Amino acid sequence: MMIKTYSEDDLLSLSGIQHFAFCERQWALIHVENQWAENVRTVEGQQLHERVDDPYFTETRNDVKVVRSAPLISWQLGFYGIADVVEYSRLPESQKYTEITIVEYKRGKPKSDARDEVQLCAQAMCLEEMTGTQIEFGFLFYGETKRRQMVNFNEELRKQVMELSEKMHELFEKGITPLPIKARKCNNCSLKDLCLPALGKNPKKATKYISSLISEMEEVSTGDS
DSSP states (O other), X not given: OOOOOOOGGGOEETTHHHHHHHOHHHHHHHHTSOOOOOOHHHHHHHHHHHTTOXXXXXXXXXXXXXXXXXXXXXXXXXXXXXXXXXXXXXXXXXXXXXXXXXXXXXXXXXOSSSHHHHHHHHHHHHHHXXXXXXXXXXXXXXXXXXXXXXXXXXXXXXXXXXXXXXXXXXXXXXXXXXXXXXXXXXXXXXXXXXXXXXXXXXXXXXXXXXXXXXXXXXXXXXXXX
């Protein structure tokens, strides 16, 4: 079977797969329409990553080499990005590093869905393509629990990454932003006010909202003339 590959112009941000797994519209607002908004959760997440984001940091602890902010790329997934921490392990007395472990830092605690696991697996798949090494598992480190949570990169998770990747590229290429779907998770989304999820379930309400914006613009225009 022929493996599809993407060109440099097709590459998408790897971190976007976490947004996409959470909400396709959120991803599109950020990566297709270039909209963004901060809330407490995004700021806390940035602060946590600042502690590990040092592209020039490398250290060796016994038989483990630790690299921070490791660049990633996959032509098969069409992604580019950064891994928070990559650990290269070797057997005692061996000159070669034979095992690779990837670690992603997250604020808060483990989530009820698999968006973090999907992102970590996508990072691992990028690294596998770059190094030619099979990576069986990785870790998510949560700021609230202060613990590592192991993630096994099984076939089901890898398949999910591939499917999400393909759909992301399809929507990006066509410039499509999915319609809003209101759900409980919307309350914690930093893009809630930009997304306007309540309008998606009521076309009449959406039409009224747009009409009111047009009226306001016309009033401003009349007042300036």
